[in-house]
């Protein structure tokens with residue numbers, strides 16, 4: 675009867691912390707210390723969340739990092755912020771890239787080609803999920819998830835392909851939510867898909883893209899890795915989350931949600947890990963190969979490539995982009 679409340683509370687808190695620590699230990703940590711000595715890396719969506727953490731890590735390893743952000747101001751501010759955090763005088767290059775505009779992508783790629791003759795690392799990280807309006811489109815009329823997450827990066831990678839060569843790596847930031855996605859090859863741009871699946875569909879397209887890119891660039895010995903960072907506390911769902919979601923999600927988040935630094939580990943692993951040198955086209959999570967539940971079909975990967983190509987070609991014809 676003499677037991678007081680702290681008698682229960684303190685052990686409960688310790689137990690919760692231990693469970694959290696146990697879970698964290700399973701999330702995988704990139705343990706290599708590989709230095710990137712002036713290697714050139716491009717990372718899309720570098721200004722926030724996972725992109726910010728990965729940029730900071732690559733810069734701390736002495737890479738020259740191009741921050742490809744939706745506005746130049748965001749890229750510039752991020753460069754200043756990261757420079758303040760690091761003490762190795764990092765080489766950070768701010769650039770504007772709006773993946774919702776083929777014109778912007780072309781302009782960005784032309785600028786990169788003018789300044790560099792080799793890219794060692796391309797990290798297709800930027801992403802959009804649950805925009806303010808679920809019927810949102812890119813400026814070329816693509817459904818926003820498919821347009822930014824897949825088609826934007828698809829076009830960007832194609833535009834930069836000449837700068838990628840032996841030992842270059844392309845890291846595609848996907849998500850294990852691809853397991854809920856589907857690819858409708860006859861209408862990739864479909865708004866008719868169940869609303870909640872639009873993001874998952876684009877993430878499935880990311881993985882098929884990585885698979886097909888790997889196949890097409892095998893001869894050139896370019897390495898392609900798709901990865902899932904896990905469930906990470908970032909601004910990705912900012913237009914979707916209401917105050918009551920935070921209350922509902924908080925207990926789950928305590929056990930399952932990673933910090934951006936923890937989420938960035940598999941992306942950094944795919945970008946730097948020497949033991950991956952002989953692998954390409956696979957999916958990783960928790961800094962190891964992800965034994966995926968989905969079966970990926972080569973013919974879908976090939977067809978998705980062709981359909982994506984055609985969609986971009988048609989959109990370019992309608993726009994004033996000089997190809």
Ligand SMILES: NC(=O)c1ccc[n+]([C@@H]2O[C@H](COP(=O)([O-])OP(=O)(O)OC[C@H]3O[C@@H](n4cnc5c(N)ncnc54)[C@H](OP(=O)(O)O)[C@@H]3O)[C@@H](O)[C@H]2O)c1
Nearest residue numbers: 719723724744772773774799800801849905906908909910
């Ligand atoms: N967070 C998770 O739980 C989770 C799980 C699995 C996979 N992922 C993937 O991780 C990647 C990074 O997301 P995050 O979680 O770090 O979210 P985030 O903090 O919202 O970062 C997304 C980044 O993408 C940029 N972006 C969005 N639309 C763009 C456009 N049209 N052009 C150029 N950049 C654009 C954003 O720029 P603005 O700041 O200008 O909006 C932002 O920098 C995404 O591909 C996401 O699908 C995240």
